[in-house]
Amino acid sequence: MKMNFRSLLSEYGNVLVLLLICLGISLVTIEKQSAISSSAARELALEVSADNPPKSKVLVLVRTGEGAARFAESLEDSLSARGLHVVASIVGTPADARKALLSQKDELDAIVTGEHMAIFTSGQLPTLASENEALARTKTYRTETYLWPNFLKKDNLLNVLKQVSVVAIIAIGMTLVIITAGIDLSVGSLIAFSGVVGALAIQYLGGSDPTTVHLWLGSLAGILICALIGMGTGGLVTAFRIPAFIVTLGVMFIAKGFAFIFSKSEPIPVENEGFSWLGRGSDLFGLPNSVALMLALYGVAYVVMSRTSIGRYVYAVGGNPEAARLSGVPVNLVLVFVYTLCGLLAGLGGIMEASLHVTGDPKSGTLVELQVIAAVVVGGTSLAGGQGKIFGTLVGALIIGAIRNGMNLTGVEAHMQSVVYGVVILIAVMVDQLKGRFK
Amino acid sequence: MKYSNLLYIKNKLLGIFAGAVLFCLLGCGGDGGGSAAKGVIAYTPQTLSNPFFSVIAENIRAEAEKNGYDFLVVDPDMDVKKQSDQIDDFIAKNVVAIVLVPVDRMSIGPAVKEANAAGIPVFTVDAKCAAEGAKIEGHVGTDNFQGGELAGQAMIQALGEEGGKVLVLDLKKANSCVLRVDGFKKVINAYNEVRASGKIEIVAELDGNGDRTKGYESTSAALQAHEDLAAVFAINDPSALGAYTAVKEANRQDQIKIIGFDGMPDGKKAIKNGQIYADPIQHPDKMGIQIVELIVKYQAGESFPKETLLPATLYTKSDADQDPDLK
Incomplete structure (x- = not known):
């Protein structure tokens, strides 16, 4: 039992970090509340x-x-x-x-x-x-009034979850990519691209008065195009053996450029308030839809990564591609799959973000790729590939979201926020390294 | 066994260390949870890197504290997603009023509606929110159209009888900046109509993004395309200063006149040094004070004007030479 607790700590050391951060933020956000x-x-x-x-x-x-x-x-x-x-x-x-x-x-x-x-x-x-x-x-x-941390109010905790949902969902795909020792820098641009394509498709289909069906079709168009782009990325990585860093850097610029070209640099409004359902609605026991979707996707990803052969293939390719190939793992197919999935989830993230503002905005998603990578790394996935845990990534995203929220609640200045992010990433990776050393 | 014990302790210590560092950072940087009797006025501008918005912030803070309110300011850094998250956080914090400078006049709408639903009044400063159905209780801004007209008159004066080619550095996503360009064009067009020669021709309207970097890039491009460019009108000081960098790099500062907007300390200095010809200046200090006055009236249930536009005034080298702040 004791051993179990210890191994749990070493496996999920970042949960402890998350709890400590929540405790810290709670302490500094205690304020008078009225009943x-x-x-x-x-x-x-x-x-x-x-x-x-x-x-x-x-x-x-x-x-x-x-x-x-x-x-x-x-x-x-x-x-x-x-x-x-x-x-x-x-x-x-x-x-x-x-x-x-x-x-x-x-x-x-x-x-x-x-x-x-x-x-x-x-x-x-x-x-x-x-x-x-x-x-x-x-x-x-x-x-009457009572003292309670603003951070721990139900609405605020839901805010934290809602605000990290886009990053956390894309981080699922990024975790898989990084487990295969790759990287995907294009996801931030794909957010913008998908949002713009989705909003334009809705405009094209429904004109100035789109119906719910048009909203669904337009959103699907945005998501699928991003999945195709991801597939293309995976194809370039496997067929030409170009490092993923370079391919996705290229795709990042191309997708960003097209997002601005297609939208003529203007946000594309969606003329149906119903579009905000995904980003702002709460249908399931008061749980925001974006959060419900995030939790569901993490559930699926966990099962896939721990219970299915696809999951084992992904780990095998990241651990040692040569050995994986020799033991019959379709290495190239697995790589194309993970980049396609990452593109698809980035597309979904783009639609979610567009839904949040009821607008397809070419400026959205800027630098989000770095937040996504940070969430994965903070979650304990090694950039060297072969290792990583899906729920670790969720915890990583939550750490980043909780800090951001805490700093907004207390009015920490923007540049200091950036310093804090950096410190958290370094500490989390340090914890991870030490964990490996003592194993 | 001993090894794993060590690991356990080490992990634990690290975790505590991590928490402690964060706690300190949060504690030092934050305004803390101090609660004045009347609650918190929260402010989210476009970016605090532009001193214009920090001058507003300082004046809101001073005026808010004078009236018994706490003040909270955050920086969305030109990112509408961040700004909308910040509004959600303000709602969770149950502030008494939100002062907003929309990063995007449309996309911020849904977040404003959430504040409306939570009963938190939203006020805008400088830039307006144009989203349908988003309720704004009051607005204080500069009469940007009139400011643009002043810029146009200054341009006519700067170019004199010869006229010439003009580059406009705009920021289309901010309505206030669109109005400046409209006012500028109105004066220039009226001037051109009655003239046969020596017209002022707007040869390019490029995105200056309201910052130095983009202002520099766009101006460099325009300098390549138009060898006889005579002047630049930039919709704010950072992009005007970016334009100056590009002009100086091309060594054409003697041929090209630059007109900015805002009258921030850097801009005023540049006017004093002759780098910028003139600025229609805004009065952010008055804006900050007036918006708090509106909030106080709102909270007292009194009536107040929905929109207050403060006129811009033209600031030239002779003003700069006498400006006590620049001595």
Whole structure:
């Protein structure tokens, strides 16, 4: 058992790094949060009813937003249940709140607010009271606050996953390529290319009013073309024995160039908001679709790499191509396969990114190839080939995503962010090297 | 057995070390979680490498703190994906208001809509958001069209009776810069209409990307193509300075006049040294202050104008010679 724990640590040392990073970010992002649950609403109602006799006139003020309507509703219910008279329940902007308060004719006993409206009332109530006598003796109550890291809020964690999904999905293909001792520098450009081709195809098929079918067809066109480009890359690598670094460097420039040529350097809008379904929708138990897709693809990739002969072939080709060839592994076919897959996933990433902005943008994907490679390397895959773990790559992508998110939440300056990325990559690779040395 | 024990300890130490380093970096670089009473105003410009946006940032910070708000600034580095991720992060942080300079006026739309849905008001400075359905509470900017007209008048003055060929370095993805070029062209076209000779001819409109590198590249190309180029109008200072580098490299700084835009410290210095002829200047300090004034009014539920355009003013060598900041 002890041995198991130890081997787990050496295999997945980067999980520990990820957890430590999350802990660190959590500590620096602790901030006051205000409760908007229905139990918080009940407690608040209790507090109000303790101070005010039954039939007192109460106004509920909550700022528009996620869960605001529900919170206002449960406040209203709880207050009424305590015998208080809710004269109005406003879910809106400060301007709405001002209007509602100024229009009160009868004397108002209390205002019950959420976090943001509490700031509004504490600042504005004195001046409003001088304009409207009904507010002269109004007391204010606000929802309770508690300390919790912004980083660990559910919405934020989903943000992290959503933001890394494109990099993480492409990193699956990149992991396979790097396991075969290759590299693919073209994926960033393919993101732009696929997004532009997809958006143009949608425009071509559907004109100014594309239907869902057009969206699917256009997206498929973008993805498949990138898969074909990947196949071409694999073909050049195997047929002419050109190093993958050079081939994909060439493809990188070509794809980027064509992305700009096809789009005439302008972002191509997609005239159907439904296109944002993949990038921004959340259909599965509140899980964003892009995240669900990412997890599903990692599941499939894990099974393929650990349970099927394709997976074993990929490792064999990376470990020793000559030995692999002699033992009957179709080396060239395997290589073409991994580059095709990498191209396909980059195409998918491009469609996801286009979906995020409902636009095919030739500028998107810039330098993403380096983030993808960083995720793979941080995940413990060796650039020398033959070794690497799919879930390691996911952890690597999450490390990068968590750091980026943490730095945005705390306002770390951009150049410092770049320094931090560099340090993380170096540390992760150092851990990996030491692990190998002591094996 | 001993070896693996050693490995275990080593791994553990390394992990802790990694965490500690990161923690320090985050801690040192960050603004921390300090919470003023009124919450956070968050700002995402196009890039902080352009001092124009950092001057705005400094003024928002000062004005925000004066009014009891915290301030958070991040740098999307001209990448719309980064900017849209940053807006998502602002929403998770539940800031009280977002101040945005859209990297792309269309593509940022979906992120703005998410902020709308979360009830967080979005304000734009300098550049506008043109995406359909994205709600912007207020905008403070320069009257870019009027600034472009000033640039056109300065160009007429610079070229004099002879007129000549002009290169325009534009930035089509930023609406503000498109307006500058429109205003510039309006004045130049009106000038040409009433003249038989000595017209000012715009021979090329190239992408300057608003930065030195691209401004340099595009100008070099235009210098090859047009041996008798007489002037350059660049839509901001970095691309104007890039143009100057190219002109100087070709040793044609005496024949070619450059007009920039913005009036950032580097640009003003270049005007003083005669490298740039003149700049319509913007007033980023006022923009930062005004946008916070709008946010304060919004939070108080008071009404305010949806759009405030501050006029640009022309800044020439004689202004630069008297500028106390350049002494």
